[in-house]
Amino acid sequence: MDFAFDARTEELRARLLAFMDEYVYPAEQVAHEQRARLASPWENPPVVEELKTEARRQGLWNLFLPDAEYGAGLTNLQYAPLAEITGRSPQLAPTATNCAAPDTGNMEVLAQFGDERQKKQWLQPLLAGEIRSAFAMTEPEVASSDATNITTHIERASDGTDEYVITGRKWYISGAMHPDCQIFIVMGKTDPDGPDIRRQQSMVLVPRDTPGVTVERAMQVFGYEDHYHGGHAEVVFDHARVPVSNLIGEEGGGFAIAQARLGPGRIHHCMRLIGMAERAIELMCRRAVSRTAFGKALAQQGVVQNWIADARVQVEQLRLLVLKTAWLMDTVGNKGAHTEIQAIKIATPRTVVGILDRAIQLHGAGGVSQDFPLAELYAGARTLMLADGPDEVHQRSLARRELKKYL
Template identity: 95%
Template sequence: MDFAFDARTEELRAKLLAFMDEYVYPAEAVAHEQRALLASPWETPAVVEELKAEARRQGLWNLFLPDSEYGAGLTNLQYAPLAEIMGRSPQLAPTVTNCAAPDTGNMEVLTQFGDEQQRKQWLEPLLAGEIRSAFAMTEPEVASSDATNITTHIERDGDEYVVTGRKWYISGAMHPDCKIFIVMGKTDPDGEDIRRQQSMVLVPRDTPGVTIERAMQVFGYEDHYHGGHAEVVFDHARVPVSNLVGEEGGGFAIAQARLGPGRIHHCMRLIGMAERAIELMCRRAVSRTAFGKALAQQGVVHNWIADARVTVEQLRLLVLKTAWLMDTVGNRGAHTEIQAIKIATPRAVVDILDRAIQLHGAGGVSQDFPLAELYAGARTLMIADGPDEVHQRSLARRELKRYL
């Protein structure tokens, strides 16, 4: 395993770091001020559109997509340090480079499983940043950590599918530019193989029978830049049979193919969030005095900063190893490592952010620093894309299998 950055990665890192310093960090406060003046909280601040145009001009666009026909053609190992940099400003940087979930995962699904018409109609405008999208899988009435529990029905009626069900925490659905849902439901609810009961269909947002019931908050945040999270009802929403993604019964497999890259992308960005937290901790420690000396001279602060640095270095190596395995032996071959980073990274970054908040006192939980919002995002990732306990269960079974 060689984790040294190649020439292309070094070039993109340099460009992205400069872009962050010159454009993204200064825009954080501007975007917050502009959003307060908008008629709707889901509208896009002007500065975001300006940054998107600049990112495209500089070639910092669709970096996540390994398919060179549609994206940057980077490997997971090449993308990892770039996603980490973007994770330092997770609300702005992924959005303005067109590397934000859920659009990234949806573009990957359409690239791998969409047909020519689906790619032309939906993938191309997503790649261009002209529209947004949502992925409708999680449901409020069942434990969606077990995807076989999903109750949404996708029934065939002649040359149409009829979609009926309730979804929630559907990321991106509140954004006014969200034009398409990828909906997972059961086309064969009584099928013998529980992993072949599900399918995915494309449901345009303006389809009759599709209702956005309400916005869902996360620790009180609405996550505007990612298009929010919504509870959505599909009440006999009809779409053409041609809107099926892949094949009937392939929904579970498509979901797994989508979630593997999504999980590692989250972990890459989480490391960037931890780096931002360490930077803020150090700046705070050298600028504040308590009980007669700088916080930087307090022993407990030394421990927090040292432990955070050690943790980040460990996590980065594990994520890079996982990226390398995904590139060399595929997602299936990296299954254990993907689960390991999904378990280890969010909980460790939550702990680092918690210490950073503590060091900032009341400021740490305020809107004057990004720490509280970073904490909310990191803590949510202990649930999103499969809760920790599901990954622990699967990983332990894999370990025990060798001894049974």
């Protein structure tokens, strides 16, 4: 087994690490100060646009897309260490490199399932970082961990026009608050009474300015509004009408498209989470050697040493599992890597939450303050125990697959 990165990965890692040191980390405080002066909290601070320009100039752009026609043409295994690096500054680095969710998943959907008109109208400006997008699946009135529960209706217009009429309520729709968000990918039911519950759903493109689309409010996550990712909104579709040509793929194909979208999204989250854990370990070590309590440095306290050692072991374990999953996705496809994708989705957020929790504890009051990134990182990591399917759903599926061998 060869654990070394290939030459292209090493070259991109070196460039990305330098970009983080020279541009991203210094911009964190600048962005915070600039945001306080913006007319709208959802606008990008000017420094974010500067970072995007510089990243694109350096060729650190659309790294997540394996299709060389649209992105960098990297495999999952090549992208994994790069996504980890951007995870060290999740508020800035993914956006700066045009690798931020939910745009990444939406670009993957359009690249894989969109027709030429849809690609020209929506994929191209997303690839260029000119617009943002949102993915509307989760609903407040049903247990959306089971995607077959969704109740939003996508019906053919009854007046003879070649249109769909969309009615429903969605929430935690990431990116929807951003002023540059111009397009929603909406999942709803076109055949609610169909015999196959996984063929009842479809996905359609709904421009944000469509009459009947109302972004009602921003949803908070542990009190944070997640401005850098365009927020998370509650959105109402009240008889919103779009052309039938806005259908992505075929009617009844929405569930399959969602599964195709979520596989890469799950591993991308896990890659970035490892970067978050590395940032936490770095902050723990710096804090431990710089603070004294009860007559000796925190770094000399046995419990602190145990925290740091355990965190290092856990991160190394997670990284190997994520890299194995990336390799499998590249060699046998997402379906063949299904077990491993579920395993990393269960293990990574849970473990990183624990590391961040100990880092917060080590920082005392500073750990829960705005002066360190730990509280916001914790909120993001804890949310990923719910996003893209809660842990329990993945555990249930994984256990069934294991038990099937013995039945």
